Amino acid sequence: MLGRRAGRGGLLRVAATTAVVAGTATAVSGGIRGRQDAKAQQAAEAQAYEQQQQQAQMDAAAQQAVAQQQAYQAPPPPAPAAPAASAGDDLMTQIQNLATMHSQGILSDDEFAAAKAKLLT
Numbered sequence: 001m002l003g004r005r006a007g008r009g010g011l012l013r014v015a016a017t018t019a020v021v022a023g024t025a026t027a028v029s030g031g032i033r034g035r036q037d038a039k040a041q042q043a044a045e046a047q048a049y050e051q052q053q054q055q056a057q058m059d060a061a062a063q064q065a066v067a068q069q070q071a072y073q074a075p076p077p078p079a080p081a082a083p084a085a086s087a088g089d090d091l092m093t094q095i096q097n098l099a100t101m102h103s104q105g106i107l108s109d110d111e112f113a114a115a116k117a118k119l120l121t
Contacts, residue, residue: 078111094119 095116102112 091119 098107098112098115098119101107102109107115
């Protein structure tokens with residue numbers, strides 16, 4: 001019996017081999033788990049980024065809708081016509097009042113011209 005030793009030498013060798021195999025298996029499974037965890041983390045980050053992008057798009061669309069709604073609101077009612085001249089008002093004061101309303105944007109150019117023409121006739 002030249003090839004094998006009898007006794008404890010064989011048992012120690014088997015135990016050492018088993019320990020090496022078990023350690024290698026543990027290291028490999030830990031590496032695989034680490035890669036799987038990294039992939040899961042990356043997928044979670046990608047999903048969170050996608051959700052942020054969708055939320056930003058929804059917020060932008062909502063702001064645009066509000067802006068469009070404000071732009072399409074009915075224009076303010078037209079300014080009341082200039083009051084009829086009373087006996088005590090003089091013509092110059094009325095024209096100055098019309099000019100003031102025109103410069104403030106209350107009267108348009110056409111309204112101002114029509115009211116002034118009415119006073120002068």
